[in-house]
Amino acid sequence: MEFYSYVNIFETKGLAYLLLMSFLVLGVLLIKYLSTPEKKDSTSVDRKSPH
Amino acid sequence: MDRRQFFIASATVAAGGVPNNNIKADSAKEPKEFVGVLVDTTRCIGCRSCEVGCSTAHNNFVPDTAADKALEEVRDTSDKQFTVVNQFKTAKGDVFVKKQCLHCWQPACAAACLVNAMVKTKEGPVTWDGDKCMGCRFCMISCPFDIPKFEYSGWNPRIQKCNMCYERLQEGKRPACVESCPTDALMFGQKRELMEVARHRVYSHPDKYVRHIYGEHEAGGTGWLYLAAVPFEQLGFRTDIGTTPYPEYTREFLISVPLVEFGVPAFLLALNMLTDRKDEVSESQGWEDE
Amino acid sequence: MNSTAVFNGELKGFLRFLLQELKPRGPWLTTFNIISIPTIIAGLIILYFRFTLGLGSVTNLSQQYPFGFWIGFDVMTGVALAGGSYVVCFVVYVLRLEKYHSIVKVTVLNGLLAYIFYSGALVLDLGRPWHIINPIIGNSFGYNSVLFLVSWHFLLYMTVLFVEFSPTIAEWAHWPKLQKFLKSLTLGAVIIGITLSMLHQSGVGAMFLMAKPKIHPLWYSEYIPLLYFVSSIFAGISMIIFEGSISSKVFSNLIGPKSHHAHHDIVLGMAKGAAITMFVYYFFLAFIFMHGDKWKLIDTPYGYWYLVEVIGFVLIPCFMYAYGVRNKNFGVIKVASIMTLLGVVLNRQNVCLIAYNWNVPVKYYPSWQEIVVTLMVVFVEIWVLRWIITRMNVLSKE
Numbered sequence: 152m153e154f155y156s157y158v159n160i161f162e163t164k165g166l167a168y169l170l171l172m173s174f175l176v177l178g179v180l181l182i183k184y185l186s187t188p189e190k191k192d193s194t195s196v197d198r199k200s201p202h
Numbered sequence: 203m204d205r206r207q208f209f210i211a212s213a214t215v216a217a218g219g220v221p222n223n224n225i226k227a228d229s230a231k232e233p234k235e236f237v238g239v240l241v242d243t244t245r246c247i248g249c250r251s252c253e254v255g256c257s258t259a260h261n262n263f264v265p266d267t268a269a270d271k272a273l274e275e276v277r278d279t280s281d282k283q284f285t286v287v288n289q290f291k292t293a294k295g296d297v298f299v300k301k302q303c304l305h306c307w308q309p310a311c312a313a314a315c316l317v318n319a320m321v322k323t324k325e326g327p328v329t330w331d332g333d334k335c336m337g338c339r340f341c342m343i344s345c346p347f348d349i350p351k352f353e354y355s356g357w358n359p360r361i362q363k364c365n366m367c368y369e370r371l372q373e374g375k376r377p378a379c380v381e382s383c384p385t386d387a388l389m390f391g392q393k394r395e396l397m398e399v400a401r402h403r404v405y406s407h408p409d410k411y412v413r414h415i416y417g418e419h420e421a422g423g424t425g426w427l428y429l430a431a432v433p434f435e436q437l438g439f440r441t442d443i444g445t446t447p448y449p450e451y452t453r454e455f456l457i458s459v460p461l462v463e464f465g466v467p468a469f470l471l472a473l474n475m476l477t478d479r480k481d482e483v484s485e486s487q488g489w490e491d492e
Numbered sequence: 493m494n495s496t497a498v499f500n501g502e503l504k505g506f507l508r509f510l511l512q513e514l515k516p517r518g519p520w521l522t523t524f525n526i527i528s529i530p531t532i533i534a535g536l537i538i539l540y541f542r543f544t545l546g547l548g549s550v551t552n553l554s555q556q557y558p559f560g561f562w563i564g565f566d567v568m569t570g571v572a573l574a575g576g577s578y579v580v581c582f583v584v585y586v587l588r589l590e591k592y593h594s595i596v597k598v599t600v601l602n603g604l605l606a607y608i609f610y611s612g613a614l615v616l617d618l619g620r621p622w623h624i625i626n627p628i629i630g631n632s633f634g635y636n637s638v639l640f641l642v643s644w645h646f647l648l649y650m651t652v653l654f655v656e657f658s659p660t661i662a663e664w665a666h667w668p669k670l671q672k673f674l675k676s677l678t679l680g681a682v683i684i685g686i687t688l689s690m691l692h693q694s695g696v697g698a699m700f701l702m703a704k705p706k707i708h709p710l711w712y713s714e715y716i717p718l719l720y721f722v723s724s725i726f727a728g729i730s731m732i733i734f735e736g737s738i739s740s741k742v743f744s745n746l747i748g749p750k751s752h753h754a755h756h757d758i759v760l761g762m763a764k765g766a767a768i769t770m771f772v773y774y775f776f777l778a779f780i781f782m783h784g785d786k787w788k789l790i791d792t793p794y795g796y797w798y799l800v801e802v803i804g805f806v807l808i809p810c811f812m813y814a815y816g817v818r819n820k821n822f823g824v825i826k827v828a829s830i831m832t833l834l835g836v837v838l839n840r841q842n843v844c845l846i847a848y849n850w851n852v853p854v855k856y857y858p859s860w861q862e863i864v865v866t867l868m869v870v871f872v873e874i875w876v877l878r879w880i881i882t883r884m885n886v887l888s889k890e
Contacts, residue, residue: 166782174775181771185764185817278555310702316640317626318633334632337619339558340639344702348849351555352619354548359619440705448702452638455698455717459641459691466687470586474679477588 236307236326237371238417238425239380240396241300242403243437244410245387248273248298250287255382256302257283259367276438279303281351284364285379292432299437300379300388302364303328303349304417305425310448311341311350319361320350326393326425327366335361346421346443366425396427403429422447506665513883528871535868538861539616547619550861556849561858564844566613566866568696569837570606571646572720575728577603577653578689579765581682592758594751594888597660598739599732601877601886604653609873611646616865638698645692652685664884694721700843708847710789710798713780716843722773727836729766730829733759737826743881751888756822763813763825766832770810777802794850801842805835 159165250267257264263282265272273289278301280286285302305328311320312328319335322328330350337359342350353359367377375381380388389396397418404411416428420443428434435441542550553560580599583589615621626632627640628647634640655677662671697720704712713719740747740755747755789795809831816825845856881887 167779170775170779170782178771181768181814185767185814187818280555313636314639314702316634316637316643317623317631334623334626335620336623336626337621338617338639339619340637340699342555342558343699346702346705348556348706352553352558354546354551354553356546357544359546361619442705444704448704449636451701451704451714452636452698454714455638455694455701456636456641462691463687466690467683470582470683470686474586474588474683477586 234325235392235394236305236322236425237366237391238305238326238393238396238427239366239377240389240391240400240427240429242387242389243297243299243428243430245385246287246298246300247385247387248287248289248296249384251382251384252300252379252388253283253285253287255378256285256364256367259370259378260284262362273298279349279351279363281353281360281362284362288438290437292436294431297430297432297437299428299430299439301438302379302426303366304347304421305364305366306421306448307423307425308421308447308449310344310346310421313449313452314340314344316340323368325368325371327368327371328363328425329365329368330361330363332360337361344448346448347440393423393425393427400427400429419445421445422450509665517882524874528875531864532868532871535865538865542616542861542865547617550859550865552856552859552862554854554856556852556854557845557856559844559848560617560856561845561862561866562613562617564841565837565858566869567610567617568844569840570610570613571696572693572724572727572836572840573731573833574603574606574610575689575693575724576732577656577728578682578686579725579728580732581656582686585679585682586686589761591754591761594754595732595736595758597657597886598736598881600653600656601660601880602731602735604650604657605873605877607646607650607653609869611650613866613869638695638701642692642695642699645688645695649685649688649692652681652688655681656685660884660886689724690721693724694718696720697843700848703848706849707843708794708850709784710781710786710794711843711847713784715776715780719773719776719780722769722776723836723839726766726769726773726832729762729769730832730836733762733766733825733829734833737829739881739887743887746881746887748888756820759822759825760817760820763817763828766829767810767813767817770806770813770832774802774807774810777806794847797842797846801835801838805831805838809835 250265250272253265254267256262262284265283273287276288276290277286285300287298287300290297290299305322305326307322309320309322309328312318312322314320315335316338317334317336319331319333320328320341321331337352339350339352339361341361342348342352349363351362353362367375367379370377376390377388380390389399397415400415400418404413404415410431412430412433414434416430416434416439417424417426422445428439430437538550547553551560551562576599580592580596584592584596615624618624627634627643655674658674659671659678662668662674694717697716697718700707700712700716701714736755736759740752744752790799809828812824812828812831815821816823816828
């Protein structure tokens with residue numbers, strides 16, 4: 152039985168999986184970034200996330 | 203049941219199995235295939251009688267084959283000529299190739315036409331119906347061979363392409379180009395017969411022909427078949443057509459249509475009902491973030 | 493008084509009212525009028541030649557390029573940019589986010605006019621436009637055709653948009669009972685409209701599925717329909733932001749102070765949606781790219797052009813939207829919306845005209861007549877939009 156010690160991600164679907172994982176991680180970060188405004192705007196209600 | 207009933211039942215069943223008058227036994231009911239034409243480029247001498255015959259039969263532009271130097275450049279069919287013959291200089295000498303609509307078995311143009319102006323007739327030729335055509339030119343976008351040509355210079359434009367002389371076929375005649383060819387380079391018949399002839403020629407003369415019949419599987423199979431002495435990409439043929447019938451490419455999309463038409467309204471209605479805020483804080487207090 | 497006399501009285505009264513409404517309100521010599529009126533007249537003259545001498549006399553269409561600027565830009569791009577109507581209706585009527593309610597009417601109106609005018613532009617491009625009745629009256633249904641689906645969905649969607657806008661028309665015509673009835677149809681119309689939009693936005697892309705050998709592999713994939721649908725979402729949002737910034741200035745006298753303030757919140761919310769959608773779109777593009785193993789194609793002129801479209805006009809405006817939302821920077825958001833719109837325009841032109849038959853020697857460029865007629869269509873649409881906005885209750889007066 153052969154043991155593969157090196158997987159070429161370009162030959163397998165490895166690259167697609169990497170892309171998917173980075174999409175999910177970056178997606179979470181993006182939504183976090185969009186939900187916390189830096190400047191306070193007087194017309195919007197001050198929101199605090201309940202903990 | 204007793205024997206008497208058994209005999210009566212069997213006789214009734216047997217009587218029902220006797221063929222009735224509706225089944226015809228004559229030879230006209232033999233299975234028929236789409237017709238096509240076998241083009242043997244090794245037999246073509248480039249006389250362009252087919253161009254003349256075709257244009258004469260369809261009241262198109264009849265080229266002056268004696269005087270014009272049309273073979274000096276590679277031409278395409280146009281809105282004034284359904285077929286052209288091109289000359290290619292190859293290692294095995296000059297090869298002449300007749301170009302026209304290939305009458306695919308599953309034509310992209312017929313699948314594309316939203317008014318059924320482009321139709322694959324049951325005899326085989328793909329024909330255009332001017333009474334239905336809107337001139338949207340979607341058939342031109344869809345054809346992988348870029349065959350349909352549009353009359354841009356008229357107020358009542360037609361889509362022009364070879365229709366395998368459908369009217370002549372109805373009268374029992376052969377297409378005009380096949381009729382005009384002096385050297386037997388064009389052979390008209392059902393694809394089954396043409397394939398047998400083509401295979402026979404290729405296998406019997408392996409040094410004379412490339413071992414490929416263009417049109418056997420291209421685009422899912424075409425009505426017009428080609429034999430050649432040199433590889434087809436040297437003769438202006440597209441070799442990236444693939445063997446999938448072109449309407450297959452839109453199948454996945456068209457199948458999703460009923461799914462979307464039924465599924466999405468149900469989903470949206472559910473969302474609408476789930477977001478019903480009548481019991482909660484009234485709208486006058488503003489929109490709350492969650 | 494018998495019923496006939498009442499009807500006559502109503503009809504005469506309505507006609508008088510209509511004539512009164514048709515009178516112009518406002519100065520004739522505005523910049524827009526000075527530019528648009530000659531363009532419209534020139535366009536009509538060009539159309540006369542188009543209908544008498546044929547398409548070839550005024551366009552650069554060819555046998556290799558059957559779809560040109562009128563279809564590639566007016567129809568395909570115009571329809572993508574009108575995606576705002578179904579997005580806003582989804583958000584307000586299905587998700588019940590009342591924050592966006594004040595822009596529903598104007599967005600639906602924009603969508604309705606866009607579809608009417610761009611379908612009209614399509615009719616101008618047809619070789620035998622009088623046969624357009626064929627796929628409609630059942631003379632000949634080509635069920636297998638993607639274009640059959642697209643054209644029917646255009647027609648149905650226009651009707652649905654009209655139903656969604658009709659309460660405003662009934663209100664303008666002083667017909668409260670009709671207005672109430674039409675309002676009750678809104679939710680159903682919205683749901684049908686979103687379904688129809690999903691299919692025809694993706695359908696416009698599906699039209700190119702059979703042109704596989706003719707479209708450059710960087711732009712062709714089996715996922716074109718899905719990409720077209722997703723890009724119509726953020727194209728519509730960007731159009732709402734961009735057009736909103738213009739009409740809030742031009743028609744500022746018709747908008748009340750509360751709506752002006754609410755407008756900022758709306759822009760932020762929309763920009764957020766655009767950023768997320770574009771992020772998803774970009775990763776989907778990356779997946780398609782990797783799945784099709786298109787790396788080698790990047791180091792070519794078309795490859796660089798692809799990068800310009802995907803990075804310059806999708807990824808960068810996506811980041812700009814995100815930055816603008818976080819820092820409440822409306823200038824950045826506005827620039828992002830313009831870049832996104834350009835990106836969608838570019839994408840549609842690429843698939844339809846630039847990457848289409850990309851290895852053919854003679855390329856297609858729109859003729860000046862095609863551009864003038866396109867401008868004519870857009871200007872007439874703006875004229876109608878202006879007429880409706882200044883006379884009907886489209887913009888919130890609170």
